[in-house]
Amino acid sequence: MATLKESLTGALPEKELALVPSSYDTVGDLAIFSEFPPELKKKEKLIGGALLGMHKNLNVVLKKVGTYSGKFRTPKLKVIAGEDRKETMHVEHGCRFRVNPEKAYFSARLGGERKRIAIQVKKHESVLVLFSGIGAYPIVIAKIAQPQEIVSVELNPYAAKYHQENLRLNKVFHISLIKGDVVNVLPKLKKKFDRIVMPLPKGGERFLKDALQCSKKGTVVHFYTFSREDALGKLGKEIIEMCKKTKVNAKILDVVPCGHFGPGIVRACVDFQRI
């Protein structure tokens, strides 16, 4: 299949053609350009239209008009072509997620990572998913592993609304969603979990101490963070040191890179076990 640039040949002068972005994210039937060159502002409708013409499964083209920001990690988006909406239905591992990426963080690129976690979960486990967003981690875990109990915690009211709706859509009724700040919610939980998922790569360390209060010997933690690619080898040791500061001993099970964040920077999941 022709690339977007190739499909625009003749429609744009060479100088502009060279600037056409070659990558974009898809969430359901939305295509999202992360970095759309300002020089192409007047041609955005044409470029978006060309993309829609190439992919029949896409109905809306958006561009980010700011970076991921705020505690909810949401970007401002602008529709540049197609239907005038930002909400969609995304399908992943047989699960359906209703989502508006401008209101609640969601990355389709993490689908493989969610499955990697889900297939480790055993039926007898109780699982705590912090920073659960629209419910993608807990729902994929519920569908694939059917563990005894899942508790999820999310602060953003829009994300929590989609999370609730997605529970109904996927007919998973044994997930308890707690709406609120992890800092306030965890001390009240008074429960020890077999597994804790912490998908907050920017600043997740601030919540590690509270999360570990909900752990016991043997608990497995999936802790996400950003790291320089060349410093990945040191990550495990750093996390063990952080745990020690809260008087918890841990051993590293795995350090898994799961996506690029910027030049030389990766998102990584440190899987560790309390010992």
Ligand SMILES: C[S@@+](CC[C@H](N)C(=O)[O-])C[C@H]1O[C@@H](n2cnc3c(N)ncnc32)[C@H](O)[C@@H]1O
């Ligand atoms: C990077 S997103 C991950 C969302 C989701 N787990 C996913 O992968 O699609 C982080 C999420 O944590 C939520 N969040 C940030 N700080 C929080 C806090 N203190 N307590 C609860 N949720 C929080 C944000 O609203 C956001 O939905």
